[in-house]
Structure formats: structure tokens, C-alpha cells
Amino acid sequence: MMLPIELRRGIPASEPARFRRAEQRTTIVRVGLTAAMCAVLALAFFVARSQDVRHAxxxxxxxxxxxxxxxxxxxxxxxxxxxxxxxxxxxxxxxxxxxxxxxxxxxxxxxxxxxxxxxxxxxxxxxxxxxxxxxxxxxxxxxxxxxxxxxxxxxxxxxxxxxxxxxxxxxxxxxxxxxxxxxxxxxxxxxxxxxxxxxxxxxxxxxxxxxxxxxxxxxxVREPEQQELRTPEERSFVGLAPWLFVVAGALLMLNLAANENILARLEVRR
Missing domain, CATH: 3.40.50.410 (von Willebrand factor, type A domain)
Incomplete structure (x- = not known):
């Protein structure tokens, strides 16, 4: 007969007060990363809303x-x-x-x-x-x-x-x-x-x-140039890349990487 296994959220400790400061620090970091992620998503949303048909x-x-x-x-x-x-x-x-x-x-x-x-x-x-x-x-x-x-x-x-x-x-x-x-x-x-x-x-x-x-x-739509089709910047990668989206994506990736690195579960060797 198999006994039910009790699932625990953490590791039992005899002196939990010693970990209270670390717990508070982790909570602050978690809240900060969550706020940063929300800010990046808001940035991406407003950048998308600001895109004009004149450049489409x-x-x-x-x-x-x-x-x-x-x-x-x-x-x-x-x-x-x-x-x-x-x-x-x-x-x-x-x-x-x-x-x-x-x-x-x-x-x-x-x-x-x-x-x-x-x-x-x-x-x-x-x-x-x-x-x-x-x-x-x-x-x-x-x-x-x-x-x-x-x-x-x-x-x-x-x-x-x-x-x-x-x-x-x-x-x-x-x-x-x-x-x-x-x-x-x-x-x-x-x-x-x-x-x-x-x-x-x-x-x-x-x-x-x-x-x-x-x-x-x-x-x-934006009026065409009289003398040339596109300016040199528009013909280059600088003019073509949606840089605000690139920045927002990079910030989001850094946020996720920081979350995985700082807030990863503690591995306990047996």
C-alpha cells in the first residue's frame, strides 16, 4: 500500500527567522521585475498604436x-x-x-x-x-x-x-x-x-x-520625394528596422533572463 506523499512548497527549516531578510529581498526583486515587464509590454503596446499608415x-x-x-x-x-x-x-x-x-x-x-x-x-x-x-x-x-x-x-x-x-x-x-x-x-x-x-x-x-x-x-500615405525615391537612411537597415520594437524586445528578453537567473528555484543535492 502506497502512502500519499505530502507536497510542500519549501524546505523545512528550524530557524526560519534567519531567512526573513532574504525572503524580503526576493519579494522586492520579484515585484521590481514584474513592474519592469509590465512597463516593457506597455511600451510595445503604445509603439504599436503610434505606427502611422503614412509609413506603411x-x-x-x-x-x-x-x-x-x-x-x-x-x-x-x-x-x-x-x-x-x-x-x-x-x-x-x-x-x-x-x-x-x-x-x-x-x-x-x-x-x-x-x-x-x-x-x-x-x-x-x-x-x-x-x-x-x-x-x-x-x-x-x-x-x-x-x-x-x-x-x-x-x-x-x-x-x-x-x-x-x-x-x-x-x-x-x-x-x-x-x-x-x-x-x-x-x-x-x-x-x-x-x-x-x-x-x-x-x-x-x-x-x-x-x-x-x-x-x-x-x-x-506620406508624399513621395520629388528628387529621389527614398532618402539614404530609408534605404539602409537603420531606416527599415522598427528600432523601438527591437529595443522593447531586447528589454523583455533581459527581464526574463534576470528572472530566471535571480529567482530560479534552489537546487538541493541529495
Missing amino acids: PLVPSGTTGMLVLDLSASVSEGGLDATVEKLSSTDEKTGLVVFSDGAYELLPPGSPSRELSSLLRYFKVRADGTLPRNPWEEFRGGTRISAGMEFARQVLHREGVSRGSIVLVSDLEIDPDEIARLSEVLALIKSEGFEVRVVPLFPTEEKRALVEQLVGANAF
């Missing part, structure tokens, strides 16, 4: 994207080439719609973004300040953003996309009579669960404020 990929992760490019005459010197080059150098997948007075589909949803590089030559300004001749010159004129956005919405529906996103690249130079129609289209897009992002090509403050009222300031 153009196409929201987990969505099927449609890039909507404004080819109206007013964007000739607005950094369109930098935006196309940036997207073509990534591993994102996106469809492409171009618009001015009307809208046309150039790439279906899910196309590798590297296919945009074949179009890049049409958007680079030459030494004389003009753009090369391109297949869309005949319909370049006014800016009907609503036409491009509505066409992109229809393409996503045609492909049966349930979680899609539409990225508008434009100088936002819209006519007053276009505002009501654009507002209707944007409301419809949002009601269907599609995300909207805007890459502003150096618009006027008035036009930017107008579009912000329709899509919200958080939908805006």
Missing part, C-alpha cells in the same frame, strides 16, 4: 489592392514616377487602373508589382521638363477621380474580391462639380468594406483638406 506599405496587408493612377495633365511634375518606382520595387501584388477624364484597366488584381516597371519610362520627366509620349495622351485632360475609383471598385467586384483596397495616387486637383460624385463613390466603397488609401502628389492645401474630409486624414 501602399497596399494594406492582407488585402487585394487596386492602384488608381491619376494621369491628368496636372500631375506631370508631381512625383508620379517615384510612387510607381517605389511600388514596382516591392513584392506587393496589385491591379492598376489609370484615369483622367475616363478610366482604363492596365493590370488585373493580383498582378506582381514588378510589372509596373515596364510603365515607369512613361512617368519619368525628361531633361527638358516634359514627359515622354505615352499611349494615354489622347485622354489626358481633366481630373475625374470618381471615375477611377468607381472603375477600381467594379474590377474588385468582377474578380470576386471580398477584402480589397484601393490606393489613389493623385494631385487631387478636382473640379467643384466632381466633389458630390466622388463623395458618393467613396461612401459606397467604404460601405462594401474596401479600404481606401491616398498618395497625394503635392496637392494644394485647399484640395488636400477637401479630400481629407471625404476619406479621413489617416488614409493619407
Whole structure:
């Protein structure tokens, strides 16, 4: 017959008072490490909350994207080439719609973004300040953003996309009579669960404020550089690494290591 084994939390001692100071010291260390761990987790949480869509990929992760490019005459010197080059150098997948007075589909949803590089030559300004001749010159004129956005919405529906996103690249130079129609289209897009992002090509403050009222300031992505795609820091590991997350992770690991080293159970040899 096996006798039940009594489980004890510690080792019996004849003089427990001698260990009281060590017990207090251990309790203080344990509380301190717990507080430090909570602080690190809070830091990671607030860093995550502070991340801005302006520094995020153009196409929201987990969505099927449609890039909507404004080819109206007013964007000739607005950094369109930098935006196309940036997207073509990534591993994102996106469809492409171009618009001015009307809208046309150039790439279906899910196309590798590297296919945009074949179009890049049409958007680079030459030494004389003009753009090369391109297949869309005949319909370049006014800016009907609503036409491009509505066409992109229809393409996503045609492909049966349930979680899609539409990225508008434009100088936002819209006519007053276009505002009501654009507002209707944007409301419809949002009601269907599609995300909207805007890459502003150096618009006027008035036009930017107008579009912000329709899509919200958080939908805006950082404007492209006029002279170069990215600054040297952004191209380096320094610019790419999420350093606050790295620091928070390192502090968390140090905290856990200290906990294991200082507060580990005492091994008693038999």
C-alpha cells in the first residue's frame, strides 16, 4: 500500500527567522521585475498604436489592392514616377487602373508589382521638363477621380474580391462639380468594406483638406520625394528596422533572463 506523499512548497527549516531578510529581498526583486515587464509590454503596446499608415506599405496587408493612377495633365511634375518606382520595387501584388477624364484597366488584381516597371519610362520627366509620349495622351485632360475609383471598385467586384483596397495616387486637383460624385463613390466603397488609401502628389492645401474630409486624414500615405525615391537612411537597415520594437524586445528578453537567473528555484543535492 502506497502512502500519499505530502507536497510542500519549501524546505523545512528550524530557524526560519534567519531567512526573513532574504525572503524580503526576493519579494522586492520579484515585484521590481514584474513592474519592469509590465512597463516593457506597455511600451510595445503604445509603439504599436503610434505606427502611422503614412509609413506603411501602399497596399494594406492582407488585402487585394487596386492602384488608381491619376494621369491628368496636372500631375506631370508631381512625383508620379517615384510612387510607381517605389511600388514596382516591392513584392506587393496589385491591379492598376489609370484615369483622367475616363478610366482604363492596365493590370488585373493580383498582378506582381514588378510589372509596373515596364510603365515607369512613361512617368519619368525628361531633361527638358516634359514627359515622354505615352499611349494615354489622347485622354489626358481633366481630373475625374470618381471615375477611377468607381472603375477600381467594379474590377474588385468582377474578380470576386471580398477584402480589397484601393490606393489613389493623385494631385487631387478636382473640379467643384466632381466633389458630390466622388463623395458618393467613396461612401459606397467604404460601405462594401474596401479600404481606401491616398498618395497625394503635392496637392494644394485647399484640395488636400477637401479630400481629407471625404476619406479621413489617416488614409493619407506620406508624399513621395520629388528628387529621389527614398532618402539614404530609408534605404539602409537603420531606416527599415522598427528600432523601438527591437529595443522593447531586447528589454523583455533581459527581464526574463534576470528572472530566471535571480529567482530560479534552489537546487538541493541529495
